Amino acid sequence: MYGVEVTYMGADSRVEEDYRLLGKGCGLVFPYSDEASDPIGRLGLVEVTGADRMEWLQGQATNDLRNTPEGEPVDFCVCAPTGQMIADCRMWAFSDLCLIQTPRACVPALLERIEKMVIMEEVEARESTAAWRHVSIQGKGADDLTERIALEWASEGPFHMLKSDHTGLGGWDLFLPERNADAFLQRLSGETAASLEAILALRLEFGIPYFGVDMDARTLPPEMGPRFENAHVSYTKGCYTGQEVIARIHSRGHTNRTWVGLHCDAPVSAGDKVSSEAREDAGAVTSAALSPRLGPIAATMLRNEAADEGAEVFVVREGERVKARVEHFPLGG
DSSP: OOOEEOOOOOTTSHHHHHHHHHHHSOEEEOOOTTOTTOTTTTEEEEEEESTTHHHHHHTTBSSOOTTOOTTOEEEEEEEOTTSOEEEEEEEEEOSSOEEEEEEGGGHHHHHHHHHHHOSSSOOEEEEOGGGEEEEEEESTTHHHHHHHHHHHTTTSOOOEEEEOOSSSSOEEEEEEEGGGHHHHHHTTTTSOBOOHHHHHHHHHHHTOOOBTTTBOTTOOGGGGOHHHHHHHOOSSSOOOTTHHHHHHHHHHTOOSEEEEEEEESSOOOTTOEEEOSSOSOOEEEEEEEEETTTEEEEEEEEEGGGOSTTOEEEEEETTEEEEEEEEOSSTTO
Protein backbone atom coordinates (compact mmCIF):
# COMPACT_ATOMS: atom_id res chain seq x y z
CA MET A 1 0.00 0.00 0.00
CA TYR A 2 1.33 3.40 -0.93
CA GLY A 3 0.74 6.72 0.81
CA VAL A 4 1.03 10.47 0.63
CA GLU A 5 2.16 12.71 3.45
CA VAL A 6 1.40 16.43 3.31
CA THR A 7 3.83 18.76 5.07
CA TYR A 8 2.66 22.22 6.13
CA MET A 9 4.74 25.27 6.96
CA GLY A 10 2.53 26.89 9.61
CA ALA A 11 -0.61 28.92 10.18
CA ASP A 12 0.49 31.77 7.88
CA SER A 13 1.49 29.52 5.00
CA ARG A 14 0.15 29.55 1.47
CA VAL A 15 -1.62 26.29 2.27
CA GLU A 16 -3.94 27.92 4.78
CA GLU A 17 -4.68 30.77 2.38
CA ASP A 18 -5.53 28.29 -0.38
CA TYR A 19 -7.64 26.25 2.02
CA ARG A 20 -9.76 29.33 2.77
CA LEU A 21 -9.89 30.25 -0.91
CA LEU A 22 -11.29 26.87 -1.90
CA GLY A 23 -13.89 27.06 0.88
CA LYS A 24 -15.25 30.32 -0.49
CA GLY A 25 -14.24 30.59 -4.14
CA CYS A 26 -12.14 28.35 -6.34
CA GLY A 27 -8.59 27.71 -7.44
CA LEU A 28 -6.82 26.19 -10.41
CA VAL A 29 -4.83 23.01 -9.98
CA PHE A 30 -2.09 22.30 -12.51
CA PRO A 31 -1.18 18.62 -12.08
CA TYR A 32 2.33 17.35 -12.68
CA SER A 33 2.43 13.65 -13.41
CA ASP A 34 6.09 13.25 -12.38
CA GLU A 35 5.36 14.12 -8.75
CA ALA A 36 4.72 11.04 -6.61
CA SER A 37 2.56 13.12 -4.26
CA ASP A 38 0.26 14.31 -7.06
CA PRO A 39 -2.54 11.78 -7.57
CA ILE A 40 -4.57 14.25 -9.67
CA GLY A 41 -1.67 14.53 -12.08
CA ARG A 42 -1.44 10.77 -12.34
CA LEU A 43 -4.97 10.50 -13.74
CA GLY A 44 -5.35 9.20 -17.27
CA LEU A 45 -8.14 9.42 -19.82
CA VAL A 46 -9.61 6.56 -21.86
CA GLU A 47 -12.09 7.04 -24.72
CA VAL A 48 -14.61 4.26 -25.35
CA THR A 49 -16.60 4.31 -28.57
CA GLY A 50 -18.90 1.99 -30.49
CA ALA A 51 -22.64 1.37 -30.60
CA ASP A 52 -22.51 -1.26 -27.81
CA ARG A 53 -20.24 0.65 -25.41
CA MET A 54 -22.80 1.38 -22.68
CA GLU A 55 -24.22 -2.13 -22.66
CA TRP A 56 -20.75 -3.66 -22.50
CA LEU A 57 -19.52 -1.29 -19.77
CA GLN A 58 -22.67 -2.06 -17.77
CA GLY A 59 -21.46 -5.67 -17.60
CA GLN A 60 -18.08 -4.65 -16.18
CA ALA A 61 -18.83 -1.74 -13.84
CA THR A 62 -19.74 -2.12 -10.16
CA ASN A 63 -22.24 0.73 -10.50
CA ASP A 64 -25.41 1.03 -12.57
CA LEU A 65 -24.60 3.05 -15.69
CA ARG A 66 -28.09 2.97 -17.18
CA ASN A 67 -29.91 6.29 -17.47
CA THR A 68 -26.75 8.25 -16.70
CA PRO A 69 -27.46 11.87 -17.71
CA GLU A 70 -25.21 13.03 -20.55
CA GLY A 71 -22.13 14.79 -19.22
CA GLU A 72 -22.81 13.90 -15.57
CA PRO A 73 -20.10 11.90 -13.76
CA VAL A 74 -20.70 8.38 -12.49
CA ASP A 75 -18.16 6.54 -10.35
CA PHE A 76 -17.49 2.81 -10.50
CA CYS A 77 -14.81 0.16 -10.11
CA VAL A 78 -13.70 -2.48 -12.56
CA CYS A 79 -12.81 -5.61 -10.61
CA ALA A 80 -11.00 -8.90 -10.92
CA PRO A 81 -13.13 -12.06 -10.72
CA THR A 82 -12.07 -12.29 -7.06
CA GLY A 83 -13.57 -8.85 -6.34
CA GLN A 84 -10.43 -6.73 -5.96
CA MET A 85 -10.23 -3.48 -7.88
CA ILE A 86 -8.21 -3.27 -11.06
CA ALA A 87 -9.38 0.30 -11.77
CA ASP A 88 -11.16 3.12 -9.97
CA CYS A 89 -13.11 4.99 -12.64
CA ARG A 90 -15.12 8.14 -13.19
CA MET A 91 -17.09 8.20 -16.44
CA TRP A 92 -18.96 10.80 -18.46
CA ALA A 93 -21.29 9.51 -21.18
CA PHE A 94 -21.91 11.49 -24.36
CA SER A 95 -23.84 10.80 -27.54
CA ASP A 96 -20.79 9.53 -29.44
CA LEU A 97 -18.40 8.26 -26.75
CA CYS A 98 -17.72 7.62 -23.08
CA LEU A 99 -14.79 9.30 -21.36
CA ILE A 100 -13.30 7.37 -18.44
CA GLN A 101 -10.89 8.99 -16.01
CA THR A 102 -8.75 6.52 -14.07
CA PRO A 103 -5.23 6.55 -12.61
CA ARG A 104 -2.62 6.07 -15.33
CA ALA A 105 -1.41 2.99 -13.49
CA CYS A 106 -4.87 1.46 -14.05
CA VAL A 107 -5.09 2.25 -17.77
CA PRO A 108 -3.26 -0.88 -19.01
CA ALA A 109 -5.49 -3.19 -16.96
CA LEU A 110 -8.62 -1.39 -18.13
CA LEU A 111 -7.58 -1.58 -21.79
CA GLU A 112 -6.61 -5.24 -21.38
CA ARG A 113 -10.04 -6.01 -19.93
CA ILE A 114 -11.70 -4.37 -22.92
CA GLU A 115 -9.45 -6.16 -25.40
CA LYS A 116 -10.03 -9.58 -23.84
CA MET A 117 -13.72 -9.33 -22.98
CA VAL A 118 -15.13 -7.62 -26.08
CA ILE A 119 -16.15 -10.50 -28.32
CA MET A 120 -18.94 -9.68 -30.76
CA GLU A 121 -19.83 -6.25 -29.39
CA GLU A 122 -19.07 -3.06 -31.28
CA VAL A 123 -16.75 -1.48 -28.70
CA GLU A 124 -13.37 0.19 -29.12
CA ALA A 125 -11.14 1.91 -26.58
CA ARG A 126 -7.95 3.94 -26.62
CA GLU A 127 -5.95 5.95 -24.13
CA SER A 128 -6.01 9.65 -24.98
CA THR A 129 -4.15 11.07 -21.96
CA ALA A 130 -1.30 12.50 -24.05
CA ALA A 131 -3.67 14.35 -26.38
CA TRP A 132 -4.96 16.64 -23.63
CA ARG A 133 -3.57 19.06 -21.04
CA HIS A 134 -5.35 18.48 -17.73
CA VAL A 135 -6.29 21.46 -15.53
CA SER A 136 -8.62 21.18 -12.56
CA ILE A 137 -10.87 23.89 -11.08
CA GLN A 138 -11.78 23.08 -7.50
CA GLY A 139 -13.74 24.81 -4.72
CA LYS A 140 -17.19 26.07 -3.87
CA GLY A 141 -17.07 28.69 -6.61
CA ALA A 142 -15.95 26.34 -9.37
CA ASP A 143 -19.35 26.32 -11.07
CA ASP A 144 -19.27 30.09 -11.61
CA LEU A 145 -15.84 30.06 -13.21
CA THR A 146 -16.57 27.10 -15.47
CA GLU A 147 -19.84 28.70 -16.60
CA ARG A 148 -17.91 31.80 -17.63
CA ILE A 149 -15.27 29.71 -19.39
CA ALA A 150 -17.93 27.78 -21.28
CA LEU A 151 -19.44 31.01 -22.59
CA GLU A 152 -16.13 32.70 -23.46
CA TRP A 153 -14.52 29.64 -25.04
CA ALA A 154 -17.54 28.37 -26.98
CA SER A 155 -15.94 29.21 -30.33
CA GLU A 156 -12.35 28.26 -29.42
CA GLY A 157 -12.48 24.68 -30.69
CA PRO A 158 -12.97 21.31 -28.99
CA PHE A 159 -12.08 20.78 -25.35
CA HIS A 160 -13.56 18.75 -22.50
CA MET A 161 -15.07 20.42 -19.43
CA LEU A 162 -16.08 17.64 -17.05
CA LYS A 163 -17.73 17.91 -13.66
CA SER A 164 -15.31 16.26 -11.21
CA ASP A 165 -14.95 16.88 -7.47
CA HIS A 166 -11.52 16.16 -5.95
CA THR A 167 -12.07 18.01 -2.65
CA GLY A 168 -15.66 17.51 -1.51
CA LEU A 169 -16.38 21.18 -2.25
CA GLY A 170 -17.21 20.81 -5.95
CA GLY A 171 -15.09 21.11 -9.04
CA TRP A 172 -14.46 20.56 -12.74
CA ASP A 173 -11.68 19.03 -14.83
CA LEU A 174 -10.67 20.74 -18.07
CA PHE A 175 -8.96 18.70 -20.77
CA LEU A 176 -7.43 21.11 -23.27
CA PRO A 177 -6.05 19.94 -26.64
CA GLU A 178 -2.28 19.66 -26.26
CA ARG A 179 -1.61 21.35 -29.63
CA ASN A 180 -2.99 24.69 -28.42
CA ALA A 181 -3.23 24.23 -24.65
CA ASP A 182 -0.90 27.17 -23.96
CA ALA A 183 -3.30 29.55 -25.71
CA PHE A 184 -6.16 28.26 -23.58
CA LEU A 185 -4.13 28.54 -20.39
CA GLN A 186 -3.12 32.12 -21.20
CA ARG A 187 -6.76 33.05 -20.84
CA LEU A 188 -6.71 31.63 -17.31
CA SER A 189 -3.61 33.54 -16.25
CA GLY A 190 -5.63 35.92 -14.07
CA GLU A 191 -7.11 33.12 -11.97
CA THR A 192 -5.58 31.97 -8.68
CA ALA A 193 -3.71 28.68 -8.61
CA ALA A 194 -4.34 26.51 -5.54
CA SER A 195 -1.59 24.45 -3.98
CA LEU A 196 -1.69 20.70 -4.21
CA GLU A 197 -1.26 20.52 -0.43
CA ALA A 198 -4.54 22.34 0.17
CA ILE A 199 -6.33 20.03 -2.26
CA LEU A 200 -4.96 16.96 -0.51
CA ALA A 201 -5.92 18.21 2.95
CA LEU A 202 -9.51 18.81 1.84
CA ARG A 203 -9.85 15.47 0.06
CA LEU A 204 -8.69 13.75 3.25
CA GLU A 205 -11.24 15.64 5.36
CA PHE A 206 -14.02 14.58 3.00
CA GLY A 207 -12.75 11.02 2.63
CA ILE A 208 -11.87 10.92 -1.07
CA PRO A 209 -9.34 8.09 -1.55
CA TYR A 210 -6.77 7.79 -4.30
CA PHE A 211 -5.90 4.54 -6.03
CA GLY A 212 -2.24 3.69 -5.44
CA VAL A 213 -2.28 5.79 -2.26
CA ASP A 214 -5.17 4.67 -0.06
CA MET A 215 -6.16 1.58 -2.04
CA ASP A 216 -4.62 -0.71 -4.59
CA ALA A 217 -5.16 -3.90 -6.58
CA ARG A 218 -5.55 -5.88 -3.33
CA THR A 219 -8.50 -3.76 -2.16
CA LEU A 220 -12.17 -4.77 -2.29
CA PRO A 221 -14.52 -1.82 -2.96
CA PRO A 222 -16.55 -2.31 0.29
CA GLU A 223 -13.33 -2.00 2.31
CA MET A 224 -13.20 1.69 1.39
CA GLY A 225 -16.14 2.49 3.67
CA PRO A 226 -19.79 3.48 3.20
CA ARG A 227 -19.19 6.77 1.35
CA PHE A 228 -17.05 5.14 -1.32
CA GLU A 229 -19.25 2.05 -1.51
CA ASN A 230 -22.47 4.04 -1.92
CA ALA A 231 -20.92 6.12 -4.70
CA HIS A 232 -19.28 3.24 -6.58
CA VAL A 233 -21.34 0.07 -6.08
CA SER A 234 -24.93 -0.85 -6.96
CA TYR A 235 -26.39 -3.98 -5.36
CA THR A 236 -29.45 -4.02 -7.63
CA LYS A 237 -27.92 -3.73 -11.14
CA GLY A 238 -27.17 -7.37 -11.88
CA CYS A 239 -24.03 -9.20 -12.96
CA TYR A 240 -20.54 -7.85 -13.57
CA THR A 241 -17.07 -9.30 -13.15
CA GLY A 242 -16.42 -9.76 -9.44
CA GLN A 243 -20.09 -9.25 -8.54
CA GLU A 244 -20.49 -12.59 -6.76
CA VAL A 245 -17.73 -11.85 -4.25
CA ILE A 246 -18.85 -8.28 -3.58
CA ALA A 247 -22.50 -9.33 -3.20
CA ARG A 248 -21.47 -12.03 -0.74
CA ILE A 249 -19.60 -9.48 1.36
CA HIS A 250 -22.67 -7.23 1.33
CA SER A 251 -25.03 -10.02 2.38
CA ARG A 252 -22.63 -11.09 5.13
CA GLY A 253 -22.72 -7.53 6.39
CA HIS A 254 -19.07 -6.55 6.75
CA THR A 255 -15.50 -6.74 5.54
CA ASN A 256 -12.47 -7.54 7.69
CA ARG A 257 -11.08 -4.02 7.43
CA THR A 258 -12.28 -0.50 6.59
CA TRP A 259 -10.68 2.74 5.40
CA VAL A 260 -11.37 5.30 8.14
CA GLY A 261 -10.13 8.67 9.33
CA LEU A 262 -8.05 9.53 12.38
CA HIS A 263 -7.86 12.64 14.54
CA CYS A 264 -4.32 12.58 15.90
CA ASP A 265 -2.73 14.29 18.90
CA ALA A 266 0.37 15.02 16.80
CA PRO A 267 1.38 14.84 13.14
CA VAL A 268 1.90 11.35 11.69
CA SER A 269 3.15 10.03 8.36
CA ALA A 270 1.98 7.70 5.64
CA GLY A 271 3.24 4.20 6.37
CA ASP A 272 3.17 4.56 10.16
CA LYS A 273 1.74 1.48 11.86
CA VAL A 274 -1.52 1.70 13.82
CA SER A 275 -2.21 -0.37 16.94
CA SER A 276 -5.12 -0.73 19.34
CA GLU A 277 -6.08 -2.63 22.45
CA ALA A 278 -7.90 -5.10 20.22
CA ARG A 279 -4.79 -5.97 18.22
CA GLU A 280 -1.25 -4.70 17.82
CA ASP A 281 -1.25 -4.89 14.00
CA ALA A 282 -4.51 -2.97 13.51
CA GLY A 283 -3.46 -1.18 10.33
CA ALA A 284 -1.26 1.45 8.75
CA VAL A 285 -1.62 5.12 7.82
CA THR A 286 -2.26 5.60 4.09
CA SER A 287 -2.40 9.43 4.00
CA ALA A 288 -1.69 12.19 6.51
CA ALA A 289 -2.10 15.96 6.67
CA LEU A 290 -2.31 18.92 9.00
CA SER A 291 -5.72 20.44 8.38
CA PRO A 292 -6.06 24.20 9.04
CA ARG A 293 -9.50 23.40 10.48
CA LEU A 294 -8.98 20.08 12.25
CA GLY A 295 -5.26 19.84 13.00
CA PRO A 296 -3.36 16.58 12.47
CA ILE A 297 -5.52 14.11 10.56
CA ALA A 298 -4.86 10.87 8.75
CA ALA A 299 -6.51 7.96 6.98
CA THR A 300 -5.84 4.30 7.67
CA MET A 301 -6.95 0.92 6.45
CA LEU A 302 -7.96 -0.45 9.85
CA ARG A 303 -9.03 -3.87 11.05
CA ASN A 304 -12.72 -3.73 11.92
CA GLU A 305 -12.26 -4.72 15.55
CA ALA A 306 -10.43 -1.40 15.99
CA ALA A 307 -12.47 0.73 13.56
CA ASP A 308 -15.53 1.73 15.63
CA GLU A 309 -16.42 5.42 15.58
CA GLY A 310 -14.63 7.16 18.46
CA ALA A 311 -12.32 4.24 19.22
CA GLU A 312 -8.88 5.10 20.57
CA VAL A 313 -5.86 3.84 18.65
CA PHE A 314 -2.15 4.61 18.60
CA VAL A 315 0.01 5.54 15.63
CA VAL A 316 3.61 4.43 16.03
CA ARG A 317 5.64 7.42 14.85
CA GLU A 318 9.47 7.18 15.02
CA GLY A 319 9.26 4.89 18.02
CA GLU A 320 6.70 7.08 19.83
CA ARG A 321 3.00 6.27 20.24
CA VAL A 322 0.71 9.07 19.06
CA LYS A 323 -2.83 8.83 20.40
CA ALA A 324 -5.57 9.06 17.77
CA ARG A 325 -9.37 8.78 17.61
CA VAL A 326 -11.19 6.93 14.84
CA GLU A 327 -13.74 8.94 12.88
CA HIS A 328 -15.61 7.80 9.80
CA PHE A 329 -15.63 10.16 6.84
CA PRO A 330 -16.30 13.03 6.43
CA LEU A 331 -14.13 14.28 9.29
CA GLY A 332 -15.29 17.06 11.57
CA GLY A 333 -18.98 16.82 10.70
